Amino acid sequence: xxxxxxxxxxxxxxxxxxxxxxxxxxxxxxxxxQLGGQAGSSVVVTAWFWSDLWKDCFEDSTALVNCVDFGVLxxxxxxxxxxxxxxxxxxxxxxxxxxxxxxxxxxxHIGGDQRRNDQLLITAxxxxxxxxxSDVAGYCLYINRVxxxxxxxxxxxxxxxxxxxxxxxxGLVGSFLIFxxxxxxxxxxxxxxxxxxxxxxxxxxxxKHEEKEELRIYTGSKRSHDSQxxxxxxxxxFVIV
Numbered sequence: 033x034x035x036x037x038x039x040x041x042x043x044x045x046x047x048x049x050x051x052x053x054x055x056x057x058x059x060x061x062x063x064x065x066q067l068g069g070q071a072g073s074s075v076v077v078t079a080w081f082w083s084d085l086w087k088d089c090f091e092d093s094t095a096l097v098n099c100v101d102f103g104v105l106x107x108x109x110x111x112x113x114x115x116x117x118x119x120x121x122x123x124x125x126x127x128x129x130x131x132x133x134x135x136x137x138x139x140x141h142i143g144g145d146q147r148r149n150d151q152l153l154i155t156a157x158x159x160x161x162x163x164x165x166s167d168v169a170g171y172c173l174y175i176n177r178v179x180x181x182x183x184x185x186x187x188x189x190x191x192x193x194x195x196x197x198x199x200x201x202x203g204l205v206g207s208f209l210i211f212x213x214x215x216x217x218x219x220x221x222x223x224x225x226x227x228x229x230x231x232x233x234x235x236x237x238x239x240k241h242e243e244k245e246e247l248r249i250y251t252g253s254k255r256s257h258d259s260q261x262x263x264x265x266x267x268x269x270f271v272i273v
Contacts, residue, residue: 038220039137039153045213046133046160050126052206053167056199057119060084063178063194081192084199085116111177118170125163126210132156133217150221157214164210171203 065081080091089099102108135142136152178194185193 035220036137036139038216040139042213042216042220043130043133043137045209045216046126047130049164049206049209049213050123050130052209053119053126053203054123056203056206057085057123059199059202060089061197062174062199064197065192065194067192081194082197083194085112085119111173115170115174118166118173122163122165122167122170125159125166129156129159129163132159153217153221157217160210160214164207164214167203167210168207171200171207175200 061082062084063082067079067081078093082089082091087099087101089097091097102112105113132152133156134140136149136156138146138149175196178196181191182193182195185191
């Protein structure tokens with residue numbers, strides 16, 4: 033029962049994690065930059081520049097947003113294309129892994145016997161981990177470019193420095209949930225096989241009195257067996273003579 037609950041918990045964590053990763057693909061404010069200055073004791077922000085994977089936008093103090101969509105694929109910056117590709121690969125692998133996990137958990141009774149279910153869970157966990165690694169690589173690539181631009185803006189004030197937006201944090205949290213769900217699935221598979229392997233390795237501790245008693249019984253049975261063999265040999269010899 034606990035194993036089934038753990039598998040269901042792992043499946044829910046993986047689904048929630050992939051849902052968060054999928055939401056970040058369509059979210060805005062991947063990177064944010066603000067223009068403005070201080071007036072008196074308060075900070076007055078006059079405009080915001082923000083970007084995502086699909087467009088660059090400008091928002092003024094009146095909440096008027098003007099966006100410019102990215103052009104065709106070959107005109108987009110290479111790192112944007114790389115981030116898109118890594119996230120799409122991760123989502124595809126996550127979808128396949130989720131289907132295999134659904135067939136591999138015990139509560140569905142679809143995968144087959146226990147050995148078959150364990151194999152499906154291990155395969156699904158491997159796909160989830162590979163997809164999670166692909167997503168983390170995409171987020172880290174984007175963060176690297178944002179941090180590099182921010183450092184360049186510090187050296188050159190004429191350049192616009194961006195900051196990391198909420199979708200990146202949300203995507204990293206989703207990746208952690210996926211990793212946690214895969215860990216739970218692997219733990220449920222290893223938990224069943226571990227006691228059976230240890231059962232034959234545990235030595236049997238016996239008392240000295242029991243060992244002496246077994247030795248005495250074994251010696252007595254051996255002597256009786258030897259005497260029976262000698263008597264049978266004498267009878268056979270007598271019959272032959």
